[in-house]
Every structure is written in structure tokens, then in C-alpha cells.
Amino acid sequence: MKKLHLLLAIWLLIFYAAGSLFSAPNDEIEKKIQTLLSQMTLKEKVGQMTQITLEVVSLKRPDGSFVNSLDENKLRQAIVEYGIGSIINTGGAANTARNWLEMITIMQKMATQETRLGIPILYGIDAIHGSNYIKEATLFPQSIAMAATFNRQLSRREGEITALETRAVGIPWNFNPVLGLGRNPLWPRFWETYGEDVYLTSEMGRAYILGLQGEDGDISRADRVAACMKHYAGYSFPLSGHDRTPAWIPERLMREMFLTPFKSAVDAGVYTVMINSGEVNGVPAHSSAFLLTRVLREEWGFKGLAVSDWEDVKRLHDRDHVAASPEEAVKMAVMAGLDMSMVPFDFSFAEYLYQLVKKGEVPETRIDDAVANILRVKFQAGLFENPFPDPQRLQLIGKPEFAQVSLSAAREAITLLKNENNILPLQKDVKILVTGPTANSRAYLNGGWTYTWQGDDERYYPAHYKTILQAITEKAGQRNVVYVQGADIETQKDMGEAVQKARDVDVIVACLGEATYCETPGNINDLHLPAVQRELIHQLARTGKPIVLVLVEGRPRVINDIVPKTKGILMAYLPGPYGSEAIAEALFGEVNPSGKLPFTYPKHVNDLVCYDHTYLKEFDVNRYDPQWPFGYGLSYSEFEYRNLKLSQSRIKKGEALQISVEVENRGERAGKESVLLYVSDLYRSVTPPVKQLKGFQKIMLQPGEKRVVTFTLTADDLAFVGRDNQWIVEPGVFKVRIGDQTAQFELVE
Structure with missing residues (x-):
């Protein structure tokens, strides 16, 4: 096969030339930045590069309180004496919207009225599934569930609502989206990703960023915030699967897979980046x-603006041992390109950096570049013109229509993995045993980053959020529902009673999964679902009653021994506070499941192969053998694909290929279908994946309805990183797959 190698310069012209939508400097803002820089002392500059957590300047809050109190003496030390540029976090737990507004107002008054130059504070927060640290705000499914919807519009709407509610209390900066690829399911931050695929992650992340920042990138508006792509880059693929442990990613793979979603975010105009903790x-x-x-x-x-993650500059010395001292760690990070350090508990970064500049070890020009990047975001966010939140906007938080968007997302995320003999949907007059550790918990539906870091304190969860048990009972009626927990996450509880009660019901709904966790506390050494939960299913199966499994989990836990014991399986992921309603609606057929797996669900703990693997099969030993593949998801309807057509059989570089396929709903229920376009490069100079996702569309079809779905491919969609670590396009034959339909075309020089 003849090769068409594009030189790096040519590829950069095609793939990189667009750059950020907002990369062109705003002359007026740049003049303001330079004027302000010229007036700043070195101490003021390194202060701007310093970020501390709210706990440093607040009083200890009473347990269970939604109200935080500032210690104004400590706040004055931080803002007036050290001139810090940013404050983050939530003080241990969510705060009321009014409390947030009052704290932000006090901070900004001090920064703008008591400091020499009046530079406002840039406040940042982890609003990763809605404004999860504002008591009254709207929570959404976690990102892994959002990815299962394959719905860009829902991702964008989540971003819009999150931006509006977060900015309403005066916070202009959101540390999201996570653009790492979820390709190691052991990793405890797996559920913060959009799954294993490059294209899906790029598209859902881009939609979310446009929701936060707007199509025009005007983050000075009262309903916009600056997005922060994280964690740049390679953080999500640790070799051990444990959080903040080493990754081994060759440059070719890094450029082709792990950097691509971040490049897409830059092209979408993302304003800030948080750096990989590992x-x-x-x-x-x-x-x-x-x-x-x-x-x-x-x-x-x-x-x-490039900001560090939590305490990670210090870790260059005390964990990573690449810096011989804390001072050297500061120098190393700043000279590498860091603009702001999430210190977060002291002012050591500013103190070390000041001395490094004085000693001539860090040039002040590097400091000026970093501070300019910080000031640029503050100007773009409109903080110099109006740093104060508007109390009137608090009434916009938590509107009922926002909750409906979250519910819609949960509905579209629910993924039907098994439906033997059409056990689902259930009739509402059947007698049901509800059991399992996730059946009667609000926290388990949400996971970490929910009111508290670990999301495990149910005192903070509003009572109107339903558990799965409550939602099922509302649908079927109290007389038809029996509840016995049967097992906790890792310990037995009333298992014998659950088995006894099962004998008197028509069907068992077993809700299994994971407890809440976030980051390092979520590390595990065994991907199996805990043994006691699987034993509950084995015991219940002996009764002969049909079992429907509901999985509430942030990563795919191995369940190969109990899958044969069940008749139906719903994957709920971490569906958020309205996920219980979506689950109940799916169980009883009020909602037709339309989610598809955004990751490969492994069958074995030592067989973690992603869908876009290279050619494996040899002697029938090496093969892709998951429990369920990426993109899998059943429906109560039957969707038939036919008439896959290509606009031409040969295309040249610079030409577009139009692809169309007809989809028909052959079932008796209306339903949504995610139409997935895969492309296979049959032969190339670097071993090709068997297939890669290159397009998707979510459509709604009534019974008997047909629709033609179209996609466009160009040569750029066929590019890959070659042996020399540069992007190239090679001519050759490619296969297109949509559903069970396939076709081939040729790319020629």
C-alpha cells in the first residue's frame, strides 16, 4: 500500500492551525494586563500564582451544617498580606447558596478594596455533576452515565445549568470536565470520565465546555463560568489501577489517544487546564x-491558565523525589509551565518562588507570563468590572425544569444489558422483593463529589430525593413490594430473611453495586463485585424466582458468575438524585432504555481489553471476550438497520465522504437509539485498531417509523500517529460499520 505521509508542519496546519476559538488575544484586555503587570511588585505577582483552600480562611463548621463562616483575620492575611490570586473548595461540605454569596462578597470586597491594586479573587470549585457543593442546586448523573446517553445536547445542557447555578453564587471557575480516558476500570476516578473512547470523550467534553462557556466564549456573563479541562494528561491510565500512581504511555499512544480530547477542548475554547497528579x-x-x-x-x-492539582508541586519533592527540596520543586513546576499552584494549606509556594526570582533561578519574565495568564482569565470573566454576585440570581438555582433535565439524562443513561424471555418490563401488579445494598440509599446513586468529598454523608441529602426502593414502591404500591436488604456492600445482612421472603414473590429486583468513593479512598485490588453481594444472588437463585439485577456502580465490577443466574440486568451507573425514578420507570416500561455502554464491561479481572484493540485472535486464545462490549445496550424496541450507502467508493484527501443508513423501529414501543458509526483501517504502517468510533447520533423513533441518518467523514478522520510520533494519513481501504451494515471505500492520493 502506498503511503501518504504528511510532514508535521503540514499536519499542524490541518489539525492544529485552528487553535483555541479564543486564542487570538483581545487587544484591549492585553493592554490592561500589561498595564497592571507593570504596576505589580514581585510579591504581588507570586501571590497571584498562589491558590489556597477555603479551610485556611474559615472557621471550623458544626457537623452537618450547610453554613460556613470566614475567619476575617486569616482571610486578610491571605488576601492583603500575601495577595493570593485564588481560593478553592467548599470548607468540608456543601454550603447554602446564600452562604456562598455572602462569603464570595466578603472575599471580593477585601480583594478589591483593601489591596493596593484591587485585583479580584478567582474562586474555583469542583462542580462535576451539577453544582454539587451548593445545597439547593441541581445535581446530574456522573460523567460516565452522561456518556452512556450518547447525547451531546444533554451534556451541553448540563454545562449550561451548572454554569448558571455556580455563577449565581459568585463562583466563576469550574474544575471540570475530566477528559482522561476511562481505559482501566480499576481506577477509582473512572466514573468521572466519559468512558474509554477518544471520540466519545472529545465530543461529550466539547459539548459540556460549550455549555459552561457559551458558543462565543463570553464568560463575563452572569450565567457562564470558565471551564477547566483535567487532568492533563495520562492520569486516567495508571499501570496499577490505583489513583495517583505511575502510568506508562508511549508518546505515540499519548498523542493519538490521551492528548486528543484535550486538544479538542482547546479547540472548543477552554480557558483553563488542571495538571495530571501522577x-x-x-x-x-x-x-x-x-x-x-x-x-x-x-x-x-x-x-x-494552567493550575496544579491538590498539593502536587510539593509532591515533586516529598513523593516523586524528582526535586531535592520543596524550593526546587517550585522552580521545576514553574519552569515547566505551571501558572498557579494549588498549594493549598499554606503560602510556601509564594515564599519559595519569591526567593527563586531574587536569586535569579527563575526569570521574572516567566513570572510575568504566568501572571498574565491568570489576569487574562480574570479579565475575561468580567471580575474587574463586577466581582460581586447578584442576590437576585439566587432564585434561579434549583428550578424544577433543571431537575427535569437531570431526570432526562438519567433516563437516557439507563442501559439494558440482559432481558431474557422479555422479563422486562415488569407489570405493576406483580409482587416484588427489593433487596441489595444499593436499594435504599441516596448516596450510592450519586457517588463522590456530592455535598462532601466522598459523598457518603446522607445527612446532607435532601429528603425528597428518592431511593430505588421508594421509587419502585411508588410505582407498584406498598402491598406489592417487600424489602429486605440481604447484604451490605461487603458484609452479610439478613440474607436468610431475603431468601425466605423471595419464596413468596413473583420477581426479585436485586440492587447491587458500590459504596461512595472518590479519588484514592476508592482504590481496590479486586475488580470483582464484593463476594457477599454475589453470594446473595446465588442464594436467591436457588428459590427459582426470576432475578432482575440493577447495577449502581461507578466502574464495571466483574459479575460473570451471577450473570447466568439473572433474567434481566439494568446498568444504572451513578445516575444522580433522580436516577431512582429513572430506574423504576425503566423497570416498569414507562421509559424505554436507550443507554449504551461507554466502556467495555469485562468478563474477567485479568482481561481488560478495550473495544478498539488491535487484531488479537490467534489460535483462538487471544480475543476480545468481554461480558458486554463497548456500545452495547438493548431496548424494549427492535431497531433494524439497512441500506448503508456511501456517496462514493473512492475519496481523495480534502474530499468528504457522505455516509447514510436507514434505521427503522420494528418494535411496538417508541424508543431512542444511538446510531454509532465505526471505521476500520484495514492495513496501515502502525497496527490498526479493529474499529474506532467516528460518529454518533441519538434519534427517537415511533413504532414503525424509519429515518435516514447521515454522517460525514474526511481524510482528517482517518489520521493516526505514525511510527515517528507525528500525525499522518495513509491511503488505503477502509471499512464502515453501522449496526450490522458494512461497506468499504478507498482513500487515494
Whole structure:
């Protein structure tokens, strides 16, 4: 096969030239930045580069309280004496919207009225599934569930609502989306990702960013916030599966897969980036000039703010051992390209950096560049013109129509994995045993980053959020529902009673899954669902009663021994506070499941192969053998694909290929279907994946309705990173797959 190698310069012209939508400098803002920089002392500059957590400047809150109180003496030390540029976090738990507004107002008054230059504070928060640290705000399904919807519009709407509610209390900066690829299901932050696929992650992330920042990127508006793509880059693929442990990712793979969603975010105009907490190939990301300067700034043209993750500059010394002292760690990170350090409990970063500049070890020009990036976001966010939140906007938080969007997302996320003999949907007059550890918990539906870091304190959960048990009981009636927990997450509880009660019902709904966790506390050594939960299913199966499994989990836990014991399986992921209603609606057929797996669900703990693997089959030993593949999801309807057509059989570079397929709902129920377009490069100079997702559309079809779905492919969609770590396109034959339909075309020079 003849090769068409594009030189790096040519590829950069095609793939990178667009850069960020907002990379072109605003002359007026740039003049203001330079004027302000010229007036700043070195101490004021390094202060702007320092970020602390709210706990440093607040009083200890009473347990269970939604109200935080500032310690104004400590706040004055931080803002007036040290001139810090940013404050983050929530003080241990969610706060009321009024409390947030009052705290932000006090901070901004102090920053703008008591400091020499009046530079406002840039407040940041992890609003990762809605404004999860504002008591009254709208919560959404976690990102892994949002990915299962395959619905860009829902992702964008989530971003819009999150931005409006977060900015209403005066917070202009959201540390989201997570754009790492969820390709190691052991990783405890798996559920913060959009799954294993590059294209899906890029598209859902882009939609979310446009929701937060708007199509025009005007984050000075009262309903917009600056997005923060994280964690740049390679954090999500640790070799051990444990959080903040080393990753080994060759540059070719890094560029083709793990960097691509971040490049897409830059093209979408993302304003800020948070750096990977771990290391890749022995190089901690916070010390990587390759990632922070060469790729991010020079190749991509990113003009925004690069912030560290929690305490990670210090970790260059005390964990990673690449810096011989804390001072050297500061120098290493800043010279690599860091703009702001999430210290977060002291002012050591500013103190070390000040001395490093005075000693000539860090040039002040590097400090000026970093501070300019910080000030640019503050100007773009309109903080100099109006740093104060508007009390009138608090009434916009938690509107009923926002809850309906969250419910819609949960409905579209629910994924039907098994439906033997059409056990589902259930009739509402059947007698049901509801059992399992996730059946009667609000927290387990939401996971971490929900009111508290770990999301495990149900004192903070509003009583109107239903558990799965409550939602099922509302549908079927109290007389038809029996509840016995049967097992906790990892311990037995009333299992014998559950088995006894099962004998007197028509069907068992067993709700299994995971407890809440976030980051390192969620590390596990065994991907199996805990043994006691699987034993509950084995015991219940002996009664002969049909079992419907509901999985509430942030990562796919291995269940190969109990799948044969069940008649139906619903994957709920972490569906958020309205997920219980969506689950009940799916069980009883009020909602037709339309979710599809955004990851490969493994069958075995030592067989974690993703769908876009290279050719494996040899002697029938190496093969892709998951429990369920990426993109899998059943429906109560039957969708038939036919008449796959290509606009031409040969295309040249620069030409577009139009692809169409007809989809018909052959079932008796209306339903939504995610139409997935896969492309296979049959032969190339680097072993090709068997297939890659290159397009998707979510459609709604009534019974008997047909629709023609179209996609467009160009040569750019066929590019890959070659042996020399540069993007290239090679001519050859490609296969297109949509449903069970296939066709081939040729790319020629």
C-alpha cells in the first residue's frame, strides 16, 4: 500500500492551525494586563500564582451544617498580606447558596478594596455533576452515565445549568470536565470520565465546555463560568489501577489517544487546564515541559491558565523525589509551565518562588507570563468590572425544569444489558422483593463529589430525593413490594430473611453495586463485585424466582458468575438524585432504555481489553471476550438497520465522504437509539485498531417509523500517529460499520 505521509508542519496546519476559538488575544484586555503587570511588585505577582483552600480562611463548621463562616483575620492575611490570586473548595461540605454569596462578597470586597491594586479573587470549585457543593442546586448523573446517553445536547445542557447555578453564587471557575480516558476500570476516578473512547470523550467534553462557556466564549456573563479541562494528561491510565500512581504511555499512544480530547477542548475554547497528579513514563506531569509548554502552548497555541492539582508541586519533592527540596520543586513546576499552584494549606509556594526570582533561578519574565495568564482569565470573566454576585440570581438555582433535565439524562443513561424471555418490563401488579445494598440509599446513586468529598454523608441529602426502593414502591404500591436488604456492600445482612421472603414473590429486583468513593479512598485490588453481594444472588437463585439485577456502580465490577443466574440486568451507573425514578420507570416500561455502554464491561479481572484493540485472535486464545462490549445496550424496541450507502467508493484527501443508513423501529414501543458509526483501517504502517468510533447520533423513533441518518467523514478522520510520533494519513481501504451494515471505500492520493 502506498503511503501518504504528511510532514508535521503540514499536519499542524490541518489539525492544529485552528487553535483555541479564543486564542487570538483581545487587544484591549492585553493592554490592561500589561498595564497592571507593570504596576505589580514581585510579591504581588507570586501571590497571584498562589491558590489556597477555603479551610485556611474559615472557621471550623458544626457537623452537618450547610453554613460556613470566614475567619476575617486569616482571610486578610491571605488576601492583603500575601495577595493570593485564588481560593478553592467548599470548607468540608456543601454550603447554602446564600452562604456562598455572602462569603464570595466578603472575599471580593477585601480583594478589591483593601489591596493596593484591587485585583479580584478567582474562586474555583469542583462542580462535576451539577453544582454539587451548593445545597439547593441541581445535581446530574456522573460523567460516565452522561456518556452512556450518547447525547451531546444533554451534556451541553448540563454545562449550561451548572454554569448558571455556580455563577449565581459568585463562583466563576469550574474544575471540570475530566477528559482522561476511562481505559482501566480499576481506577477509582473512572466514573468521572466519559468512558474509554477518544471520540466519545472529545465530543461529550466539547459539548459540556460549550455549555459552561457559551458558543462565543463570553464568560463575563452572569450565567457562564470558565471551564477547566483535567487532568492533563495520562492520569486516567495508571499501570496499577490505583489513583495517583505511575502510568506508562508511549508518546505515540499519548498523542493519538490521551492528548486528543484535550486538544479538542482547546479547540472548543477552554480557558483553563488542571495538571495530571501522577507521572507518565517516570516524569511527573507537573514537571513536564513537554506537556505544559511544548504541546500545550507551542503546538496547540493554548493561551489560558494552567493550575496544579491538590498539593502536587510539593509532591515533586516529598513523593516523586524528582526535586531535592520543596524550593526546587517550585522552580521545576514553574519552569515547566505551571501558572498557579494549588498549594493549598499554606503560602510556601509564594515564599519559595519569591526567593527563586531574587536569586535569579527563575526569570521574572516567566513570572510575568504566568501572571498574565491568570489576569487574562480574570479579565475575561468580567471580575474587574463586577466581582460581586447578584442576590437576585439566587432564585434561579434549583428550578424544577433543571431537575427535569437531570431526570432526562438519567433516563437516557439507563442501559439494558440482559432481558431474557422479555422479563422486562415488569407489570405493576406483580409482587416484588427489593433487596441489595444499593436499594435504599441516596448516596450510592450519586457517588463522590456530592455535598462532601466522598459523598457518603446522607445527612446532607435532601429528603425528597428518592431511593430505588421508594421509587419502585411508588410505582407498584406498598402491598406489592417487600424489602429486605440481604447484604451490605461487603458484609452479610439478613440474607436468610431475603431468601425466605423471595419464596413468596413473583420477581426479585436485586440492587447491587458500590459504596461512595472518590479519588484514592476508592482504590481496590479486586475488580470483582464484593463476594457477599454475589453470594446473595446465588442464594436467591436457588428459590427459582426470576432475578432482575440493577447495577449502581461507578466502574464495571466483574459479575460473570451471577450473570447466568439473572433474567434481566439494568446498568444504572451513578445516575444522580433522580436516577431512582429513572430506574423504576425503566423497570416498569414507562421509559424505554436507550443507554449504551461507554466502556467495555469485562468478563474477567485479568482481561481488560478495550473495544478498539488491535487484531488479537490467534489460535483462538487471544480475543476480545468481554461480558458486554463497548456500545452495547438493548431496548424494549427492535431497531433494524439497512441500506448503508456511501456517496462514493473512492475519496481523495480534502474530499468528504457522505455516509447514510436507514434505521427503522420494528418494535411496538417508541424508543431512542444511538446510531454509532465505526471505521476500520484495514492495513496501515502502525497496527490498526479493529474499529474506532467516528460518529454518533441519538434519534427517537415511533413504532414503525424509519429515518435516514447521515454522517460525514474526511481524510482528517482517518489520521493516526505514525511510527515517528507525528500525525499522518495513509491511503488505503477502509471499512464502515453501522449496526450490522458494512461497506468499504478507498482513500487515494
